[in-house]
Amino acid sequence: MVLAPVADAADRDGRAGHVVRATTHPAYANMVGPFGGITAATVVNGIQQHPDVLGEPLSLTINYVAPIAYGEWDLELDPVRTNRTNQHWVFTISQEGDAVATGTAVFAVVRDTWADIEATPPQAPPADEVEPSDFVDFIEWAKQYDKRFVVGGLSEDGSDDSTSTLWLRDEPARPIDFPALASMTDCFFPRIFLRHGAYMPAGTISLTVYFHATSGELAAHGTDHVLATARGVRFGHGHFDQYGQIWSGDTLLATTHQLVYYKDPA
Amino acid sequence: MVLAPVADAADRDGRAGHVVRATTHPAYANMVGPFGGITAATVVNGIQQHPDVLGEPLSLTINYVAPIAYGEWDLELDPVRTNRTNQHWVFTISQEGDAVATGTAVFAVVRDTWADIEATPPQAPPADEVEPSDFVDFIEWAKQYDKRFVVGGLSEDGSDDSTSTLWLRDEPARPIDFPALASMTDCFFPRIFLRHGAYMPAGTISLTVYFHATSGELAAHGTDHVLATARGVRFGHGHFDQYGQIWSGDTLLATTHQLVYYKDPA
Numbered sequence: 001m002v003l004a005p006v007a008d009a010a011d012r013d014g015r016a017g018h019v020v021r022a023t024t025h026p027a028y029a030n031m032v033g034p035f036g037g038i039t040a041a042t043v044v045n046g047i048q049q050h051p052d053v054l055g056e057p058l059s060l061t062i063n064y065v066a067p068i069a070y071g072e073w074d075l076e077l078d079p080v081r082t083n084r085t086n087q088h089w090v091f092t093i094s095q096e097g098d099a100v101a102t103g104t105a106v107f108a109v110v111r112d113t114w115a116d117i118e119a120t121p122p123q124a125p126p127a128d129e130v131e132p133s134d135f136v137d138f139i140e141w142a143k144q145y146d147k148r149f150v151v152g153g154l155s156e157d158g159s160d161d162s163t164s165t166l167w168l169r170d171e172p173a174r175p176i177d178f179p180a181l182a183s184m185t186d187c188f189f190p191r192i193f194l195r196h197g198a199y200m201p202a203g204t205i206s207l208t209v210y211f212h213a214t215s216g217e218l219a220a221h222g223t224d225h226v227l228a229t230a231r232g233v234r235f236g237h238g239h240f241d242q243y244g245q246i247w248s249g250d251t252l253l254a255t256t257h258q259l260v261y262y263k264d265p266a
Numbered sequence: 267m268v269l270a271p272v273a274d275a276a277d278r279d280g281r282a283g284h285v286v287r288a289t290t291h292p293a294y295a296n297m298v299g300p301f302g303g304i305t306a307a308t309v310v311n312g313i314q315q316h317p318d319v320l321g322e323p324l325s326l327t328i329n330y331v332a333p334i335a336y337g338e339w340d341l342e343l344d345p346v347r348t349n350r351t352n353q354h355w356v357f358t359i360s361q362e363g364d365a366v367a368t369g370t371a372v373f374a375v376v377r378d379t380w381a382d383i384e385a386t387p388p389q390a391p392p393a394d395e396v397e398p399s400d401f402v403d404f405i406e407w408a409k410q411y412d413k414r415f416v417v418g419g420l421s422e423d424g425s426d427d428s429t430s431t432l433w434l435r436d437e438p439a440r441p442i443d444f445p446a447l448a449s450m451t452d453c454f455f456p457r458i459f460l461r462h463g464a465y466m467p468a469g470t471i472s473l474t475v476y477f478h479a480t481s482g483e484l485a486a487h488g489t490d491h492v493l494a495t496a497r498g499v500r501f502g503h504g505h506f507d508q509y510g511q512i513w514s515g516d517t518l519l520a521t522t523h524q525l526v527y528y529k530d531p532a
Contacts (some may be wrong), residue, residue: 014307014389021364048441057473057506058471058525059472059525061327061329061472061474063325063354063370063372065346065347065354066347066349080331080368081332081365082332082365082457083332083526085504086364086471086527088329088331088359088368090356090368092356098347099346099347099354102354102356102367102370103370104327104329104370104472105474106329106471106507106525108503108504110503111503111504112503113504113528113529113530114462114501114502114503115501115502115503116461116500116501116502117500117501117502118426118427118428118497118499118501119499119500119501150361160384161384162384174298174356182459188460195382196380205324205352205372206325206327206370206372206441206474207323208327208472208474209290209506210505210523210524210525211506212500212502212507214503229403231384232384233383233384233385233511233518233521234382234383234384234385234478234518235380235381235382235383235384235487236379236381236382236383236478237374237378237379237381237480238374238377238379238476239324239374239476241476241478241521243521243523244510245499252499252500255499255500255507255523256525257474257476257507257509257521259325259372259476261351261352262379263379264379264380
């Protein structure tokens with residue numbers, strides 16, 4: 001994605017709007033339109049580059065409203081409210097004047113407080129002892145990640161358990177940052193594929209990411225693999241949820257929750 | 267809350283806007299401003315009453331941008347896009363022209379597909395074998411719920427585990443509906459209270475609810491208690507996450523993820 005501010009706009013309340021133009025990149029193509037993770041990453045990057053940004057990413061919710069066509073899109077950013085320690089954003093992605101994604105984000109100042117991580121990362125052998133695997137050739141975005149499945153890789157067998165746990169990093173390796181982390185939370189293929197052992201029509205409707213990591217923790221992580229785990233809990237009426245965690249050693253970098261559309265195979 | 271349409275507005279793209287006026291109710295007062303769950307419930311109700319609504323609630327994300335003052339507030343609803351099987355909403359709650367909450371929602375037509383619930387509800391004795399408990403007297407909203415903690419009730423002891431599991435229903439009992447379910451996902455007191463065994467300044471910043479239940483399942487549930495469970499995973503830098511599930515017997519009605527602000531006690 002290429003980001004460039006294109007214009008200022010005034011929203012309905014007369015507040016100053018801010019529009020950034022992005023261009024989809026063929027390396028992150030998915031089956032229909034661009035990979036949702038890279039779209040989320042571009043929103044995070046767009047807010048980080050906004051002149052009025054406060055602090056670091058804390059939460060993001062993006063709703064995929066309609067298929068995004070390959071080419072240019074406009075990201076309208078509205079810093080709705082800046083409080084003492086956090087800042088609330090509303091955004092819309094549009095193409096040809098139609099909304100294709102909507103969402104909200106919160107950024108916050110890093111404050112020093114009492115802290116604890118209650119959960120522990122899933123059991124896994126070291127990344128270099130796990131074989132990397134590829135998705136099918138027509139999923140371009142997946143080639144931009146090194147993926148080493150500990151459990152729940154794609155297979156034709158299907159499974160009663162939708163859990164996937166994998167070592168994951170950008171390919172080629174690069175230092176992790178907030179946009180990269182946002183994208184990684186969407187790197188799990190749809191859980192319905194795992195349950196059925198088959199590709200099926202499926203796509204994320206809504207993705208939420210909570211960024212627990214600070215920029216300092218991301219810098220300390222560097223270019224290593226993260227350990228990513230996700231599971232769906234209820235499948236029904238054409239939708240399922242997915243809850244996931246992204247770990248750097250014993251440090252929980254992000255939690256994520258997403259809702260996915262699916263269609264039974266004919 | 268009392269809901270009444272007050273005006274139509276035109277948004278920046280010239281689409282027809284729709285504004286509903288609500289009034290806070292003292293029975294749902296929290297420590298500062300109204301209980302966030304009842305605000306979320308009112309948004310769900312407002313969309314359900316919109317003349318163009320499609321299907322049933324599927325997901326909701328609400329960001330609490332600023333304290334809501336007791337009194338009237340305006341809910342602006344924008345049905346951004348209606349697809350064949352789902353409908354995307356953007357909303358803003360404002361008081362005196364300032365945004366106090368923002369968010370998005372998805373509604374969807376109930377489709378018949380392959381289905382499975384992978385998780386199981388937490389272990390719990392029947393609701394009538396668990397003693398009801400009260401929060402402190404100044405938390406008004408909590409009096410509108412019958413709460414029977416199986417684990418993780420409020421105590422002065424503190425805990426290393428932030429899990430709460432409780433039987434929960436409206437008090438007095440009433441049939442559950444989507445707004446009631448939305449509100450129940452915010453009925454867990456802040457996990458930081460449980461960790462420290464003390465009340466502390468804390469408040470939800472962002473709440474996401476995925477409604478797995480259909481209206482038929484809610485009707486079948488009726489006025490019984492739901493079994494609700496939630497846990498925080500990482501506490502740090504003044505924020506923690508909370509992931510929760512709401513069960514009706516073996517049927518998972520909703521999953522929820524929220525991000526909460528906290529301040530260390532002085």
